[in-house]
Amino acid sequence: MKxxxxxYKIYLDESEMPEKxxxxxxxxxxxxxxxxxxxxxxxxxxxELEGVFCAELVRQELDDNTAYFAIPEEILSFYKxxxxxxxxxxxxxxxxxxxxxxxxxxxxxxxxxGSHKLNSAIAQAYYAKKQGLVGLTTETxxxxxxxxxxxxxxxxxxxxxxFMVKGSYEQKPYRREVMRTFxxxxxxxxxxxxxIGQKMRAEFPNTSGSLGCAISEAVEKAVTTExxxxxxxxxxxxxxxxxxxxxxxxxxxxxxxxxRPDIIIGCAGGGSNLGGLIAPFMGEKLRxxxxxxxxxxxxxxxxxxxxxKFAYDFCDTGMxxxxxxxYTLGSAFIPSPNHAGGLRYHxxxxxxSQLYDDGHMEAVAITQNEVFTAAVxxxxxxxxxxxxxxxxxxxxxxxxxxxxKETGEAKTILFGLSGTGYFDLGAxxxxxxxxxxxxxxxxxxLAKGFANIP
Amino acid sequence: MKxxxxxYKIYLDESEMPEKxxxxxxxxxxxxxxxxxxxxxxxxxxxELEGVFCAELVRQELDDNTAYFAIPEEILSFYKxxxxxxxxxxxxxxxxxxxxxxxxxxxxxxxxxGSHKLNSAIAQAYYAKKQGLVGLTTETxxxxxxxxxxxxxxxxxxxxxxFMVKGSYEQKPYRREVMRTFxxxxxxxxxxxxxIGQKMRAEFPNTSGSLGCAISEAVEKAVTTExxxxxxxxxxxxxxxxxxxxxxxxxxxxxxxxxRPDIIIGCAGGGSNLGGLIAPFMGEKLRxxxxxxxxxxxxxxxxxxxxxKFAYDFCDTGMxxxxxxxYTLGSAFIPSPNHAGGLRYHxxxxxxSQLYDDGHMEAVAITQNEVFTAAVxxxxxxxxxxxxxxxxxxxxxxxxxxxxKETGEAKTILFGLSGTGYFDLGAxxxxxxxxxxxxxxxxxxLAKGFANIP
Numbered sequence: 001m002k003x004x005x006x007x008y009k010i011y012l013d014e015s016e017m018p019e020k021x022x023x024x025x026x027x028x029x030x031x032x033x034x035x036x037x038x039x040x041x042x043x044x045x046x047x048e049l050e051g052v053f054c055a056e057l058v059r060q061e062l063d064d065n066t067a068y069f070a071i072p073e074e075i076l077s078f079y080k081x082x083x084x085x086x087x088x089x090x091x092x093x094x095x096x097x098x099x100x101x102x103x104x105x106x107x108x109x110x111x112x113x114g115s116h117k118l119n120s121a122i123a124q125a126y127y128a129k130k131q132g133l134v135g136l137t138t139e140t141x142x143x144x145x146x147x148x149x150x151x152x153x154x155x156x157x158x159x160x161x162x163f164m165v166k167g168s169y170e171q172k173p174y175r176r177e178v179m180r181t182f183x184x185x186x187x188x189x190x191x192x193x194x195x196i197g198q199k200m201r202a203e204f205p206n207t208s209g210s211l212g213c214a215i216s217e218a219v220e221k222a223v224t225t226e227x228x229x230x231x232x233x234x235x236x237x238x239x240x241x242x243x244x245x246x247x248x249x250x251x252x253x254x255x256x257x258x259x260r261p262d263i264i265i266g267c268a269g270g271g272s273n274l275g276g277l278i279a280p281f282m283g284e285k286l287r288x289x290x291x292x293x294x295x296x297x298x299x300x301x302x303x304x305x306x307x308x309k310f311a312y313d314f315c316d317t318g319m320x321x322x323x324x325x326x327y328t329l330g331s332a333f334i335p336s337p338n339h340a341g342g343l344r345y346h347x348x349x350x351x352x353s354q355l356y357d358d359g360h361m362e363a364v365a366i367t368q369n370e371v372f373t374a375a376v377x378x379x380x381x382x383x384x385x386x387x388x389x390x391x392x393x394x395x396x397x398x399x400x401x402x403x404x405k406e407t408g409e410a411k412t413i414l415f416g417l418s419g420t421g422y423f424d425l426g427a428x429x430x431x432x433x434x435x436x437x438x439x440x441x442x443x444x445x446l447a448k449g450f451a452n453i454p
Numbered sequence: 455m456k457x458x459x460x461x462y463k464i465y466l467d468e469s470e471m472p473e474k475x476x477x478x479x480x481x482x483x484x485x486x487x488x489x490x491x492x493x494x495x496x497x498x499x500x501x502e503l504e505g506v507f508c509a510e511l512v513r514q515e516l517d518d519n520t521a522y523f524a525i526p527e528e529i530l531s532f533y534k535x536x537x538x539x540x541x542x543x544x545x546x547x548x549x550x551x552x553x554x555x556x557x558x559x560x561x562x563x564x565x566x567x568g569s570h571k572l573n574s575a576i577a578q579a580y581y582a583k584k585q586g587l588v589g590l591t592t593e594t595x596x597x598x599x600x601x602x603x604x605x606x607x608x609x610x611x612x613x614x615x616x617f618m619v620k621g622s623y624e625q626k627p628y629r630r631e632v633m634r635t636f637x638x639x640x641x642x643x644x645x646x647x648x649x650i651g652q653k654m655r656a657e658f659p660n661t662s663g664s665l666g667c668a669i670s671e672a673v674e675k676a677v678t679t680e681x682x683x684x685x686x687x688x689x690x691x692x693x694x695x696x697x698x699x700x701x702x703x704x705x706x707x708x709x710x711x712x713x714r715p716d717i718i719i720g721c722a723g724g725g726s727n728l729g730g731l732i733a734p735f736m737g738e739k740l741r742x743x744x745x746x747x748x749x750x751x752x753x754x755x756x757x758x759x760x761x762x763k764f765a766y767d768f769c770d771t772g773m774x775x776x777x778x779x780x781y782t783l784g785s786a787f788i789p790s791p792n793h794a795g796g797l798r799y800h801x802x803x804x805x806x807s808q809l810y811d812d813g814h815m816e817a818v819a820i821t822q823n824e825v826f827t828a829a830v831x832x833x834x835x836x837x838x839x840x841x842x843x844x845x846x847x848x849x850x851x852x853x854x855x856x857x858x859k860e861t862g863e864a865k866t867i868l869f870g871l872s873g874t875g876y877f878d879l880g881a882x883x884x885x886x887x888x889x890x891x892x893x894x895x896x897x898x899x900l901a902k903g904f905a906n907i908p
Contacts, residue, residue, distance in 0.1 A: 007468050007534070008468075008534040008535055009534070009535075011465055014461050014462070080461070080462040080463070081462055081463075081542075081546070081836070081837055082837065088535075092535070092609070110564050111837065111838075112833070112837055112838045112839050112874070114876075151837050154833075154834040154835075155546070155834070155835065155837060173879070173880075173883065174876075174879040174880075177879040177880075177882050177883045177886065178839060178879060178882075180882075180883075180886050181830055181833055181834075181839060181879075181882050181886070182833065182834055183834060376635055379566070379608075379635055379636065380608045380609070380635075380636060380637060381608075381609065382535070383535055383536065383565065383566055383605050383609060384565075384566045385566050385632060385635060420566070422566075422568075422628075422876045422877070423876070425627070425628040425631040425632060425635075426627075426628075426631075428631050428632075428634075428635050429627065429631045429634075432631065432634050432635070
């Protein structure tokens with residue numbers, strides 16, 4: 001074991017916990033372009049957005065200039081139940097890899113939702129309650145976001161209806177039961193409760209649903225139900241704002257030991273985890289106060305950054321949501337059944353898309369078996385079964401640590417371990433049984449999706 | 455929200471972590487009676503035990519007098535990966551119950567094995583490795599112990615074969631996959647790999663197995679394989695010794711804020727969790743330095759303390775293991791399929807049995823629906839889905855807090871939250887669907903089990 005002056009886990013005292021969220025857009029010279037109305041094709045106004053989202057969240061969504069937003073006292077209290085999350089020095093992994101690199105990971109899985117999603121769920125539920133709403137709707141694919149939001153709504157005493165992609169509803173009953181335990185109404189999508197759901201069921205009677213369709217259903221239900229609004233767990237600016245708590249805690253913990261990461265790595269689906277982790281570091285980089293290599297990791301089966309187009313596109317399949325300028329594979333792109341459900345989205349946060357397009361971060365895409373090989377290697381030494389999503393970051397962190405072994409450089413590598421894989425063991429089983437697919441879409445597959453971009 | 459000078463979670467710094475285990479037997483005036491050889495019916499000697507267990511563990515098993523055992527450096531290092539576990543002030547539960555009681559719980563579920571079992575698993579694997587053994591065998595029912603041991607063996611690089619009760623192997627594939635991820639060989643029991651397994655399969659071709667049979671198989675495999683020993687996750691003195699880390703950390707954390715619990719509550723199956731939590735408090739009680747009400751909670755379907763006999767009995771179904779003097783329902787007692795798999799054992803730790811018989815602690819038995827009602831109530835306010843086992847303690851903690859509301863007493867209640875329920879959501883589903891059994895064995899049912907006690 002190496003000399004370890006830095007403890008295995010760096011915790012923050014409650015007094016050291018961040019009390020403000022950081023808005024990375026405030027430091028961007030080129031701001032992410034605005035959302036566009038699907039009908040008028042004009043920038044969405046606050047009034048238009050308030051039909052779908054809570055007023056305060058709309059304010060956060062549209063504010064490109066305020067650097068810090070105070071975290072309300074009630075949310076800070078909730079955060080204290082499961083935060084600060086540990087920043088772990090991966091001594092055992094370093095030893096296994098025999099690398100001079102110093103590896104740290106910020107572990108967001110130590111809460112019952114099993115991932116970082118809770119950080120934004122409680123914020124969005126809080127503002128809904130404060131506005132006097134009675135309930136929320138949302139969609140969930142693999143179930144992390146629905147689980148997190150059901151915990152937040154249960155805590156605050158407001159209703160929640162979750163449209164869960166039908167395939168997941170049937171194949172992942174455990175996440176469904178977690179949501180039920182927290183009192184949420186869980187409806188398989190497409191359902192007969194919305195016009196879009198009815199249309200999909202009529203057209204495709206055997207469909208197992210999709211995230212894009214579930215979003216459309218949840219939005220329709222929210223705008224047609226008195227006292228309800230819709231909430232989304234990723235992609236949006238407001239979500240990246242709330243998730244900045246990940247990066248702010250990480251930076252505070254590293255600062256206690258005068259550590260500066262050379263490389264920062266996170267998995268990227270809609271961008272909530274990566275955007276949160278990198279926020280304060282990207283801020284320093286944009287302000288010229290520090291230089292970091294920042295790497296987004298995505299599945300080769302759904303490569304929005306590495307093979308997508310930077311264009312205005314619909315956020316949902318039903319095309320009732322606003323258009324966002326983002327790296328996209330097209331709203332009709334249907335990703336293969338990769339087990340990293342949280343990375344199976346056709347688009348990417350507008351903020352991260354802009355930062356990537358401006359050269360402030362890199363992106364790589366990796367295949368599924370590579371991901372699980374890294375996950376199992378990590379689990380066996382660090383004693384933690386990571387989510388398939390998070391394992392994308394692990395894979396690249398291991399690769400970078402191996403490069404350090406070759407060059408002899410003692411780089412400091414930080415990655416985000418966004419959640420646990422306890423509900424993904426079916427995927428691990430397939431990996432052990434060597435039946436996991438390494439599908440990569442062909443250029444023709446991608447062309448079909450691109451054709452759908454307006 | 456109440457004034458909260460005590461933080462939500464009391465952590466210990468690494469420097470404050472206990473470096474010794476505490477042996478409660480050292481403070482017992484009446485020691486637990488020795489294990490008896492199944493053949494000779496004489497007290498087991500160290501030499502006899504060393505055919506089954508590692509030498510150092512035998513020393514710990516037989517030592518009734520040494521108060522403290524130094525925790526080896528390598529085990530302390532491993533503990534640092536997931537310990538100290540948080541001691542949580544249940545502010546939200548207190549508020550929900552509107553009680554003047556102050557409720558604390560020690561949460562042992564924040565590691566991938568999902569429970570406290572890892573505390574002893576790493577110790578037992580460490581001593582095996584130190585002795586130069588190549589592998590271990592064990593049994594697992596619901597899978598917590600097998601998971602924990604597979605993590606420990608993976609970390610130390612020694613082989614592990616787990617005999618998993620066949621019913622669980624088939625119905626709980628997720629825990630099986632966790633063990634495979636950590637490199638363990640998992641065999642459904644009864645198997646064709648042992649004489650006892652072959653006999654069981656011949657007699658009962660359709661059996662789904664039992665914990666007692668899996669123990670017999672694992673022991674047989676260990677004693678007939680060169681360089682192997684058997685390890686057990688509960689009941690034994692050595693296990694209670696290792697698990698004292700739970701209570702020692704709890705006491706250290708409470709002492710930082712000058713808090714003394716009035717009531718200490720834990721679920722009790724074989725006794726590992728309860729014995730560990732109460733150890734230092736029971737020590738004070740036995741030495742006349744403090745008075746605590748200590749409550750063991752068991753399932754009404756498997757009520758060894760509340761309805762069992764205090765007698766010498768076999769620890770396994772195959773009757774090849776030593777006999778222990780314990781509260782027992784008889785080694786042939788087959789508990790109903792209660793979802794708290796970890797509490798489904800016919801006997802109880804000899805140490806806890808003696809302490810109970812001597813009046814140093816109380817015991818209560820509760821039915822399954824009561825348990826899940828408490829679990830869901832707890833989950834919705836504390837944001838954490840507890841294991842069915844742990845929820846037995848929650849139920850009684852809530853009951854005691856409600857009594858405080860009636861009397862106006864601001865008692866301090868401490869309970870052990872031994873693990874998470876992430877792999878038990880099938881049970882939660884049955885609770886939500888109102889199909890959970892509240893079976894309580896009749897006196898006739900118990901008489902059949904008692905008839906088997908030698």
